[in-house]
Amino acid sequence: MKIAMTLNGETIEAEVEPRQSLVDFLRGLGLTGTHSGCEHGVCGACSVRVGGQVVRGCLMLAVQADGLTVDTVEGLSQSGEIADLQAAFHRLNALQCGFCTAGMLLTAQDILATNPVPSRADIREHLSGNYCRCTGYQAIVDAVAEVAVERSGG
Amino acid sequence: MTAGQGQTGRSLPRPNARRLLQGKGRFVADKVLPRMLHAAFVRSPYAHASILGIDLTTARAAPGVVAAWDGAAIAAHVTPFVGVLTHMTGMKSPPQPALAVGTSHWQGEPVAMVVARTRALAEDAAALVEVDYDPLPPVCDVEAALAPDAPLIHPALGTNLCWERRIDAGDVDAAFTLAAHVVERQFVFGRHTGVTLEPRVCIYDYDASEERLTLHYSGQVPHMMQAVLARHLGLPEAQVRVIAEDVGGSFGIKIHTYGDEIATAVAARLLQRPVQFLADRYESFLSDIHARDHRVTARAAMGPDGRLTAVEIDDITGIGPYSVYPRSSAIEGNQVLNLTGAPYVIPAWRGRLRVVFQTKVPTCQYRGVGHPIAMTVMEGLMDDLAAASGRDPADLRAINLIPDDAYPVTSPQGVLFTDLSHQACLTRLKDLMDYDGLRAEQAALRKRGIHRGIGLCSMVEITNPSPMFYGVGGAPIAAQDGATVRLDASGSIQIGSSVTEQGQGTETVLAQIAADVMGVDPARIGVTTGDTATVPYGGGTWASRGAGIGGEAMRAAAEALKAQVLAVAGAVLQVDPSALNLAGGAVVDRAGQARITLQALAQMVYYRGNELPPGLAPELIATRHFRVEGMPFVFSNGAMASYVEVDAETGFIRLLGHWVVEDVGTILNPMLVDEQIRGGVVQGIGAALFEECLYSDDGQLLTVTLADYLVPMAGEMPDIAIAHVVTPTRTSALGAKGAGEAGTTGAPAAVMNAVNDALRPLGAKVSQMPMTPERILRALGTVP
Numbered sequence A: 001m002k003i004a005m006t007l008n009g010e011t012i013e014a015e016v017e018p019r020q021s022l023v024d025f026l027r028g029l030g031l032t033g034t035h036s037g038c039e040h041g042v043c044g045a046c047s048v049r050v051g052g053q054v055v056r057g058c059l060m061l062a063v064q065a066d067g068l069t070v071d072t073v074e075g076l077s078q079s080g081e082i083a084d085l086q087a088a089f090h091r092l093n094a095l096q097c098g099f100c101t102a103g104m105l106l107t108a109q110d111i112l113a114t115n116p117v118p119s120r121a122d123i124r125e126h127l128s129g130n131y132c133r134c135t136g137y138q139a140i141v142d143a144v145a146e147v148a149v150e151r152s153g154g
Numbered sequence B: 001m002t003a004g005q006g007q008t009g010r011s012l013p014r015p016n017a018r019r020l021l022q023g024k025g026r027f028v029a030d031k032v033l034p035r036m037l038h039a040a041f042v043r044s045p046y047a048h049a050s051i052l053g054i055d056l057t058t059a060r061a062a063p064g065v066v067a068a069w070d071g072a073a074i075a076a077h078v079t080p081f082v083g084v085l086t087h088m089t090g091m092k093s094p095p096q097p098a099l100a101v102g103t104s105h106w107q108g109e110p111v112a113m114v115v116a117r118t119r120a121l122a123e124d125a126a127a128l129v130e131v132d133y134d135p136l137p138p139v140c141d142v143e144a145a146l147a148p149d150a151p152l153i154h155p156a157l158g159t160n161l162c163w164e165r166r167i168d169a170g171d172v173d174a175a176f177t178l179a180a181h182v183v184e185r186q187f188v189f190g191r192h193t194g195v196t197l198e199p200r201v202c203i204y205d206y207d208a209s210e211e212r213l214t215l216h217y218s219g220q221v222p223h224m225m226q227a228v229l230a231r232h233l234g235l236p237e238a239q240v241r242v243i244a245e246d247v248g249g250s251f252g253i254k255i256h257t258y259g260d261e262i263a264t265a266v267a268a269r270l271l272q273r274p275v276q277f278l279a280d281r282y283e284s285f286l287s288d289i290h291a292r293d294h295r296v297t298a299r300a301a302m303g304p305d306g307r308l309t310a311v312e313i314d315d316i317t318g319i320g321p322y323s324v325y326p327r328s329s330a331i332e333g334n335q336v337l338n339l340t341g342a343p344y345v346i347p348a349w350r351g352r353l354r355v356v357f358q359t360k361v362p363t364c365q366y367r368g369v370g371h372p373i374a375m376t377v378m379e380g381l382m383d384d385l386a387a388a389s390g391r392d393p394a395d396l397r398a399i400n401l402i403p404d405d406a407y408p409v410t411s412p413q414g415v416l417f418t419d420l421s422h423q424a425c426l427t428r429l430k431d432l433m434d435y436d437g438l439r440a441e442q443a444a445l446r447k448r449g450i451h452r453g454i455g456l457c458s459m460v461e462i463t464n465p466s467p468m469f470y471g472v473g474g475a476p477i478a479a480q481d482g483a484t485v486r487l488d489a490s491g492s493i494q495i496g497s498s499v500t501e502q503g504q505g506t507e508t509v510l511a512q513i514a515a516d517v518m519g520v521d522p523a524r525i526g527v528t529t530g531d532t533a534t535v536p537y538g539g540g541t542w543a544s545r546g547a548g549i550g551g552e553a554m555r556a557a558a559e560a561l562k563a564q565v566l567a568v569a570g571a572v573l574q575v576d577p578s579a580l581n582l583a584g585g586a587v588v589d590r591a592g593q594a595r596i597t598l599q600a601l602a603q604m605v606y607y608r609g610n611e612l613p614p615g616l617a618p619e620l621i622a623t624r625h626f627r628v629e630g631m632p633f634v635f636s637n638g639a640m641a642s643y644v645e646v647d648a649e650t651g652f653i654r655l656l657g658h659w660v661v662e663d664v665g666t667i668l669n670p671m672l673v674d675e676q677i678r679g680g681v682v683q684g685i686g687a688a689l690f691e692e693c694l695y696s697d698d699g700q701l702l703t704v705t706l707a708d709y710l711v712p713m714a715g716e717m718p719d720i721a722i723a724h725v726v727t728p729t730r731t732s733a734l735g736a737k738g739a740g741e742a743g744t745t746g747a748p749a750a751v752m753n754a755v756n757d758a759l760r761p762l763g764a765k766v767s768q769m770p771m772t773p774e775r776i777l778r779a780l781g782t783v784p
Helices: A022-028 A075-078 A085-092 A101-114 A120-126 A137-150 B018-022 B071-075 B117-126 B173-176 B222-233 B259-271 B281-287 B331-339 B373-389 B395-398 B421-435 B435-447 B506-518 B545-575 B600-608 B670-689 B744-763 B775-779
Strands: A001-006 A011-013 A047-050 A053-056 A070-073 B037-043 B049-056 B064-071 B111-114 B128-134 B159-171 B183-191 B201-208 B212-217 B241-243 B274-279 B290-302 B306-320 B348-356 B453-465 B482-485 B493-496 B525-529 B582-583 B584-588 B592-595 B622-627 B632-648 B653-665 B720-724
Touching: A022 A047, A047 A101, A047 B395, A053 A101, A075 A101, A085 A101, A085 B018, A101 A120, A101 A137, A101 B018, A101 B373, A120 B183, A137 B670, B037 B117, B037 B259, B037 B281, B049 B111, B049 B395, B064 B071, B064 B117, B064 B259, B071 B111, B071 B259, B111 B259, B159 B331, B173 B290, B173 B306, B173 B348, B183 B373, B183 B670, B201 B259, B212 B222, B212 B259, B212 B373, B222 B241, B222 B259, B241 B592, B259 B274, B281 B744, B290 B331, B290 B373, B306 B331, B306 B373, B331 B348, B331 B373, B373 B395, B373 B453, B373 B744, B395 B421, B395 B453, B421 B453, B421 B632, B421 B653, B421 B720, B435 B453, B453 B744, B482 B506, B482 B545, B482 B600, B493 B506, B493 B545, B506 B525, B506 B545, B545 B582, B545 B592, B545 B600, B582 B744, B584 B600, B592 B600, B632 B744, B653 B670, B653 B744, B670 B720, B670 B744
Parallel strands: A001 A070, B037 B274, B212 B241, B306 B348, B493 B525, B653 B720
Antiparallel strands: A001 A011, A047 A053, A047 A070, B037 B111, B049 B128, B064 B111, B159 B348, B183 B290, B201 B212, B201 B274, B290 B306, B453 B632, B482 B493, B482 B622, B582 B584, B584 B592, B632 B653
């Protein structure tokens, strides 16, 4: 099927198989910053933003994104939208292997958009659909909390 | 040691994390090679079955399919592997083919493979492979597997017993007879697995024109894989190159030889095209190694003075149908035997280990390797003894922990310990967590019907192993590692190491070490790891050895390069080299004045060698290797505590706090050490509370998605406070011990003791991991 979408700010058209997931489609375009972890909607490694909402790229078909706006970690990096989060993650070592990181960043950006001054418990709850095997989560929570303070002028 | 430049010991963020944060990682599944094909595997649906026939005709005709093979066809091109270490006397394991031939021995064992243009097409065609199975009796329970009439998994072995070991030291029987207090308990440790977020993945690329095989590898041990591939595919080692770039988690899972990956190598060689295999999550659960699966009966005796007099354990462990190649699957049980009671003075000790074949996924080394079992058993007995004798658990530990001034100490099992600090760690832990304050809070809340518990764990961790681990047993696994340091004409430093990076920060720590010796900013240091074509030969990353062994090699290499630089500088400046040093990117004199920059010196050596005195070699590069001598292992030690609340109505456990005091010797990067500990603690909590590979009685794995198999997520995890005691190891100039497995080693024991401390007033005790709400309620008698 032929689809079109606004991907990281650029309009693209593509021919896709109806059964192809959005994450496989994006990775096939070379956007390999988004990862496939469990293919079951549990781990959050495939998180991307569709129409402003963070969704699981493994549970959405590419054809379902037809006509929509899709943002990935590559786009958010290039636009600078999450530069402060990336800096805080780096400073506090809120990643080890880096496989979950794109999903964590998108989900962190999501909570800060909806809850600008979250508690640690709020952050943990919001990130509780993103699996990280390496860090034990604490540094990730620390990084998001720091950026929340920075963004709210604290 | 060299006059430090203050880089080691500093919490330097990892330079290589920046690109991961931008989505610019280079993971194996991100690579697309020209003409690359994709493999999918047909896996046995039975725990145990005869394979009467495999029909590949329909699959071969399916769209996009390039080739399909059964186990026998693959076996014609690769020799089978035998996961036996010769120093573990009497150990047995049969030859394992890459894909099952004739009989399948676990649900998930690969029996056939299909290679197609895309993974989706390969999976479509794999579903068309027709396999005629005749089910055989599954052999799941380890006790039943040893019964005289049990079906034999490998009839040629004549037994389902892989290995047995006994240790008997001191007069155990007398100690139990004379004891003031004896406690006994049976522990059950469920199977769990590593659940790396990036599944196992490989790309094999065979270039027939040069007869050269390249593996794009997601793993920890490039040189071991080079040796394994060369041996079993019949290639000269020099014709096999292994390249590991970014690895999306490993934890021991990706350190083993997997038949599906080896079959992928065969496919690439036969097709003369790159072939990728990427496991999906279902395959990961059915084919990644599992770990644990131990039942331990244990008892301890104590005198009236509160001192331990004897410990006895009996461990039976199920390892699946094969001992995994080349590390073997008996190591975990052996660690349980070697390390149970390690922190304590124990006059008499007896133990038996039985390692048993069964028709489940093979088990092998995963983060912690036996340590969490050894610690949970001993720490559980310590708490039972405290309860039996009315002593405080921390006080009882203080009485029995090896005194910090007693080293070297050899345990009853014959394990040598030195440079440890159990007493100091326990004292520091009590202070860090406000032990007395928490006990008061616990007592006050108990009166209100709130059941909180405090659990302690004193622990050791095997780190920086010598060749006594694997090399002595004939495995192609190096215990030494090498480092190369090079000064380039630009004045920048390039370093290479045979230890590998999976996100721990290995590359950062190596750069810090080189930066200190060479007197440069770490930002001016480029790091290469993971490529057998370019780095020195070495063991890679396992057993918490990267910083301790790889770091020491790096220090020595940098010192050797520094000596070269100072020799050149001395000749050029007409100064005795001993009066010179390196700092700030330059050669400096005793007053600290810069005399010549590294860049100027390097350019003179490389571009204008005519200005150098005759005979001075035009080289600014050094390689050094390091192995631990004089001790089989360098142990680190620590003490941990967990604080939990148990809901007696629901069986749910809330983690309220976790504290760790760890002695990893010299700390090279405090932030990275603490993050290793935190991540490890959370993996240990997963084992204690959530994670289990559950099987049906007929050997069907019931937990094959992340919706069935629970892993720790952010919402349930506590913040983890960490402090350090520093006792450098005398085996290296750097003094660094390992830190990678400490958290996983100690956390399960601390959490189980905390849960039982909460349950004690209710007369309940749980001795099985994971401690699910159902098991808590069963312990409470709420459910049958």
